[in-house]
Amino acid sequence: MTFVIELLVSFFLVMGAFFAMAGSIGSFRLPDFFSRLHGPTKSTTLGVGAMAIASAIYFSFHGEGISFHEVLITLFLFITAPVSAHFLAKAALHQGLHRKESSPETSRKSTDR
Amino acid sequence: MLSIAIPVAFALLTAAQLLNLYRLLKGPTLLDRILALDTMYIDAIAMFILMGVFFHSAVYFEAALIIAVMGFIGTVATSKFLMRGDILE
Numbered sequence: 001m002t003f004v005i006e007l008l009v010s011f012f013l014v015m016g017a018f019f020a021m022a023g024s025i026g027s028f029r030l031p032d033f034f035s036r037l038h039g040p041t042k043s044t045t046l047g048v049g050a051m052a053i054a055s056a057i058y059f060s061f062h063g064e065g066i067s068f069h070e071v072l073i074t075l076f077l078f079i080t081a082p083v084s085a086h087f088l089a090k091a092a093l094h095q096g097l098h099r100k101e102s103s104p105e106t107s108r109k110s111t112d113r
Numbered sequence: 114m115l116s117i118a119i120p121v122a123f124a125l126l127t128a129a130q131l132l133n134l135y136r137l138l139k140g141p142t143l144l145d146r147i148l149a150l151d152t153m154y155i156d157a158i159a160m161f162i163l164m165g166v167f168f169h170s171a172v173y174f175e176a177a178l179i180i181a182v183m184g185f186i187g188t189v190a191t192s193k194f195l196m197r198g199d200i201l202e
Binding site: 059 | 122142145178
């Protein structure tokens with residue numbers, strides 16, 4: 001039983017860290033602001049959510065009683081992350097940023113024609 | 114199992130923070146820097162949760178919650194300022 005709990009906690013911890021890493025790689029590599037915006041705001045939120053689940057499982061089985069703090073953090077992040085991403089996108093539109101025209105998709109379309 | 118998983122998760126999160134730091138320092142526009150800071154505080158929450166599991170202490174969750182609230186307010190305030198030139202209208 002203890003081994004199963006430990007396995008579950010380890011899986012969720014590594015999964016959360018992996019998704020946070022994936023979001024940061026997206027922010028590191030993608031060409032323009034709007035594509036850079038969607039990487040971290042989605043996958044990093046999922047990473048923190050998985051990590052909070054791992055912590056809730058761990059403290060429910062090793063502490064006293066069922067632990068709910070982490071669910072609070074997850075709930076708050078799931079509400080606020082889309083709001084802040086929306087504000088950033090609106091500010092970018094207001095500042096007149098445009099998507100980069102030489103992205104792979106548009107260049108493929110132009111060569112098809 | 115946990116003695117392997119926690120260092121691996123710490124290493125992945127540290128690499129993520131370094132990539133965010135690169136974007137924060139280099140980022141071509143101001144909004145890239147704001148986005149990098151936003152991502153950095155979310156990753157910091159993940160690191161605090163991980164430290165809570167590592168040290169087996171529940172003190173870190175309050176700090177993580179405060180970081181979440183303050184980071185959200187900071188991101189909204191800066192982007193609202195860029196949008197309107199004013200924070201509270």
